[in-house]
Amino acid sequence: MENFKLSWEKLIGHAATVKYLRKCIAEEKFPHAVIFSGAEGIGKRLSAEICAAALLCDNPVDGKPCGTCENCHLVAAHTHPDFYVVEPEETKTVRNIKIGQIRAMQAEAILRPINSSRRVVIIDGAELMNTAAANSLLKTIEEPPSQTIFILLTPNRSTLLMTIRSRCLSINFEKLETDEIRAALISQGTDAEEADRLAIISSGSLGRALKLKDSGGLQMREEALSALEKISQSRLTNEDIFKTGETVKEWSRDNFADFMVYMQKILRDISFAEISAPYNPDLSSRISNIKLSERKIFAMIELGAQFYRRLQSNANLRLLAEAYLFRLRELSK
Ligand SMILES: [Zn+2]
Incomplete structure (x- = not known):
């Protein structure tokens, strides 16, 4: 399915990382807790969602989600019952992940999966967990519910509790090459001159380049x-x-x-x-x-x-x- 939004082809760069993740998925060796670190807008969230789709898919091929089964579509629509995303909540004065959010996630994570053989939990902005939330998550990662996979996303893994880091496999997403960003921008309709300028000042992050352009x-x-x-x-x-x-x-x-x-x-x-x-x-x-x-x-x-x-x-x-x-x-x- 070429147009499925959670396909590896949609991710720019990170070839070695993708190869490794696909191998883990294909060989049923995906770690139960993993940290994706790397600059904002570099592709961590997309990669995590593709992994989730592939891990919950009925017919994954070589670590790729098939893009046609019900599970794939439910993950893409963020309505899969075995797929859970925790994100920071923003109020006027503060932006963080609170213990209540972690507890709500834990209440689901201990249940048996409904549609698939496992559950996938993404915690995006893991560095924004307050101390109570981080400690609560730690307990779950120490004694993970079997069948639940945790993917933590953060720009900088050193901002996470050492006790959490030591229990997760770490995967670092490197900066993209200027040429990779330039080509991606052009393929999305940016004219060549602007793509040049954005690629140069985006510090290796396609997301940042798009933000510079659109926001x-x-x-x-x-x-x-x-x-x-x-x-x-x-x-x-x-x-x-x-x-x-x-x-x-x-x-x-x-x-x-x-x-x-x-x-x-x-x-x-x-x-x-x-x-x-x-x-x-x-x-x-x-x-x-x-x-x-x-x-x-x-x-x-x-x-x-x-x-x-x-x-x-x-x-x-x-x-x-x-x-x-x-x-x-x-x-x-
Ligand atoms: Zn599928």
Whole structure:
């Protein structure tokens, strides 16, 4: 079934990883708990769903879901009774996975599978489990219900409890080549020139490239750059900061996280432009005009890391954005 959305052909890159996963599935040796780590938007979630389809499929062939049976279609529609996805819940102030979500999953995971011979549970954003949730999950992974397979997804496995990591097989999804991203963008209808630019600045993640293209990412990067230009020229006013606060108020936590990442990458480009490949090669002439001492840049990067962590916990986005810009301006003096 060429058009089945959960087929390995839909995944860009990761050939060796796919080969390994298919072998595990085909030989009935898929680990009972596995961590897929790698940058956001790189293909972890798609891979996990393809694995789920193949593991629940009636007629998998060489670790591929058949794409035609009822089980395949139910997984693709997220309505399969033996397929369970846990994702972070977002409120105005916090984005995390709570113990109640893990308990709800556990209540199902211990039941016998309904349609298939096993169950598959995906925990997307596993690093966003709060401590109670992580400890609760740990108990399940220590004594897993037989027939249940857990796939944890996270950008960075070191953010998970060591006790969880030690009980899971780890699979790392490497960055994609610029050419792979470029070709994928073109095949999805992006024109060649834009595909070039997006591929270069996407840091090896197709998802990030698509976000830059479709969700105003380029605009956000422009906001970040222009704030830094103003700061370096001592012309970022209080009004500018409050205006950014107003804009940020309308953003999701993810949008603001993206904005912070653009800030950090531009700061890195200012300080490391001469020794490593820049994240924003298309902006190099503007970035090279930002004059800030190395000491200040490092302090600003550290500040960004602090605020990025605060973003994951209890924080009002607008106040956070304003506090960040005020502190950034302080550091430039
Ligand atoms: Zn099938």
